[in-house]
Amino acid sequence: MKLPFTLSLIVVSFVGLGQNGGGDTRALFKYQIKKATQPIVLDGAIGIEEWGQHLPITNFFNHWPSDVGQAQNQTEVKLTYDDQNLYLLAKCYDKESRIIQSLVRDSDDDYWGSDNFSFVLDPVNTKQSGFFFGVTAGGAETEGNLTIEGSQTWLSENWDNKWASKTAQYEEYWLVEMAIPFKTLRYNANQTTWGINFxxxxxQNNEYTTWTQFPVNFNGVSLNYMGSMEWDKSPEKAKGAFILNPYVTSSSVRDFEDENQSEAELNSDLGGEVKIALTSSLNLDLTLFPDFSNADVDQQVTNITRFNIFLPEQRNFFLENNDIFSSFGTYDIKPFFSRRIGINDGDAVPIDFGGxxxxxxxxxxxVGVMNVQTRQTDEFAAQNYSVGAFQQRVLKRSVVKGLFINRQATSNTEELEYSRNAGLEFSYISDSGRLNTTFMYHTSLTPENYKDTHFYGLEGSYTSKRIRTGWTFNVVGDNYITELGINPRLENTNAETEETVRLGYTYINQWFRYITFVEDENKKLNSHGLRTWYNLYLNPDGTLNETQNNLGYDFQFRNTARMIWLTRYRKVNLLFPTSLIGDDFTPIPIADYSFLWSELYYDSDERKTFVWNTSLAYGxxxxxxxxxxxxxxxxxLRPWGSFGLTYDFNDIQLAEGFGKDKIHLVRxxxxxxxxxxLFMRNVLQYNTQGDNFSAFSRLQWRYSPMSDIFLIFNENHDTQGLGIKNRSLVLKVTYWL
Incomplete structure (x- = not known):
């Protein structure tokens, strides 16, 4: 009875919410850019001869927490260009009460926690992708790609490229100047209009303002609500679009758990990347013997679910423009996940080359095409990975997408010789972006020629200022195998026999949220609201696998603090004996389980010198x-230092005879x-569930734009006697030619 009822809700939502409108901000907000007649120097000062002839953008509108009216602290922006660079000058008015959390570049929390100015561009002017450049009042830079997921624009801050900025502090305002080389961007050489926004x-006032005015239910970086920058003469194809980024490393590595290794191994490696702009909007990236030793350390987590968890990608080669490959599937099913390449069970597998x-x-x-070749090791066969994808825009904003994946063994192996996946999706996005729904069909192919290799369904959402709702309907076959993707619920482990059984399922989800915005001038709250969501998993024969009903309430305070209350009620038809807290305990038996669970979260005012947050859950x-x-x-110790300590504790008490455990995670x-x-990052992590105590330290000196020297130390111990597992010390030098 639940399946037809939920499907009817999805249909009603799709039909009933399809009627919506939206203004064309690219037609309403325009800026005429003119070529510079004087050389532009990034010096944090307004040179009259440099900038005097260029008209300013003067009226910024409120966007968050209110999307009504003009900003109380205004911003003036000017743009110009020469043969090499696009230049920007922004004058940010305030009362000299600026918050600068850190000087570290590419730090998400520190950037958005500080006074900042961001410039977003859609050079191809298609509302499908774009670029982000941002600077804090203290001069900390960050850059990223803009991508579409559903109807929302998301920022991936892992993209890294060459550009420059300069900031300066004054009594009633602060200044930022930017110089963005044309060869950093991808654009059509004859395109006379670009999408832009600021x-x-x-x-200090916990506010975000934008040049264009659009609803608060869309991110400030929204590709759909940009203005237009109109060129007096379209920029030519960037010259010198061949970029070489070599590296050299010297390392000392010792595995203390390997009895055959009595001393550290000393190694030196050489490799690098080449970036070639085939056209002004099409880029070729090549890498030879890539080295990812400078990637950030994985953040340890506690996992007490029945399924594996997946840590995010940290490697730059796989992150740039990754959305064209990774945007397929739904929230918990991803046909392609780049971390499956070059990493096996947490161990790095050497990569020889990639393109x-x-x-x-x-x-x-x-379009996107990728090919990566990994090296044969004692544990793993050599593999070749090929991925191809396309996105064809249809109607005004809708997209037809296709994906093909091939993993092919290139040396002898007892594992599967190959594994292939293919999929086709259609994403409908309304003109305003309020409504979106994606219909998808995917399949897999392995040498066994299994049946039930399908994954199909739909996922969508509707968003207005106060009402947000969404829906998902997935059908997963028993043998939809995604070796290069994420599909955690497919494989079920029988803890008694240690067998792994693939079991398909049907997943139905619907969620709803209502937000109340507080307009009172003396308000303590910016907004508050109720949310609820429902998850249903059915076995292939239509019987219940799991259901979860959730209810929550959110409070967003004016002082940036936040509080969330959640209650969940779950029913699980456990089909296999399962170990939840380790193999040392008796697995919980096959049975029907139902249980209630409540959680409370609180985050303090992030503008303070001391910031804290906490959560408490029981059930x-x-x-x-x-x-x-x-x-x-x-x-x-702003802006030069930040020191944090996290303690995560779980006390699990199962029924008599099935075990109990206290899990500690300290970071x-x-x-x-x-x-x-010049930055230094230090991380200590103690995780009793993973039996690991690790120390990570990375010193980074950006001695020239996009050129760095890294010194990285990493060490791992067990948590019982703190016996050492491994230790490494790496010196890495990169240079941008």
Missing amino acids: IRGDK RLTGNISPTLR QFFNGTRLGAMVQGSFR FNGDISFSNK
């Missing part, structure tokens, strides 16, 4: 109980920014 973060071709081959067609857990508590504190972060070119 986002000002006024952290990626990404970009637009026409104003409406975006039933299968045949027992679970208590969860987390406390996190961070002390900032220390110490980030020091000696300047906006």
Whole structure:
């Protein structure tokens, strides 16, 4: 009875919410850019001869927490260009009460926690992808790609490229100047109109303002609500679009658990990347013997679910323009996940070479092709990975997408010789972006020629200022195998026989949220609202696998603090004996379980010198109980240092005879920014569930734009006697030619 009822809700939502409108901000907000007649120097000063002839953008509108009226602290922006660069000058008015959390570049929390100015561009002018460049009042830079997921624009800050900025502090305002080389961007050489917007973060007042005015239910970086920059003469194809980024490393590595290794191994490696702009909007990336030793350390987590978890990608080669490959599937099923390449069970597998071709081959067609070859090791066969994808824009904003994946063994192996996946999706996005729905069909192929290799369904959402709702309907076959993707619920482990059984399922989800915005001038709250969501998993024969009903309430305070209350009720038809807290305990048996669970979260005012957040959760857990508590504190010596400590505790008490366990996770972060070119990151993590105590330290000196020297130390111990597992010390030098 539940399946037809939920499907009817999805249909009603799709039909009933399809009627919506929206203004064309690219037609309403325009800026005429003119070529510079004087050389532009980034010096944090307004040179009359440099900038005097260029008209300013003067009226910024409120965007968050209110999308009504003009900003109380205004911003003036000017743009110009020469043969090499696009230039920007922004004058950010305030009352000299600026918050600068850190000087570290590419730090998401520190950037958005500080007073900042962001410049977003859609050079191809298709509302499908774009670029982001941002600077804090203290001069900390960040850059990223803009991508579409559903109807929302999301920022991926892992993209890294060459550009420059300069900031300066004055009594009633602060200045930022930017110089963005044309060869950093991808654009059509004959394109006379670009999509652009500007986002000002006024952290003291906890406000964000934008050049264009659009609804608060869309991110400030929204590709759909940009203005237009009209060129007096379209920029030519960037010259010198061949970029070489070599590296050299010297390392000392010792595995203390390997009895055959009595001393550290000393190694030196050489490799690098080449970036070639085949056209102004199509880029070829090549890498030879890539080295990812400078990637950030994975953040340890506690996992007490029945399924594997997946840590995010950290490697730059796989992150740039990755959305064209990774945007397929739904929230918990991803046909392609790049971390499956070059990493096996947490161990790095050497990559010999890789290549990626990404970009637009026409104003409406975006493509991506990637090929990566891994090396044969004692544990793993050599593999070749090929991925191809396209995005064809249809109607005004809708997209037809296709994906093909091939994993092919290139040396002898007892594992599967190959594994292939293919999929086709259609994403409908309304003109305003309020309504979106994606219809998808995917399949897999392996040498066994299994049946039931399908994954199909739909996912969508509708969003207005106060009402947000969404729906998902997935059908997964028993043998939809995604070796290069994420499909955690497919494989079920029988803890008694240690067999792994693939079991398909049908997943139905519907969620709803209502937000109340507080307009009172003396308000303590910016907004508050109710949310609820429902998850249903059915077995292939239509019987219940799992259901979860959720209810929550959110409070967003004016002072940036936040509080969330959640209650969940789950029913699980457990089909296999399952170990929840380790193999040392008796698995919980096959049975029907139902349990109630409540959680409370609180985040303090992030503008303070000392910031803290905490959560407390308690409830039933299968045949027992679970208590969860987390406390996190961070002390900032702004802007040069931030020191934080996190303690995550779980006390699981299963029924008599099935075990009990106390899981401790402790993490220390110490980030020091000696300047906006020299940074040090330190992380200590103690995880009893993973039996690992690790120490990570990385010193980075950006001695020239996009050129760095890294010194990285990493060490791992067990948590029982703190016996050492492994240790490494790496010196890495990169240079941007």
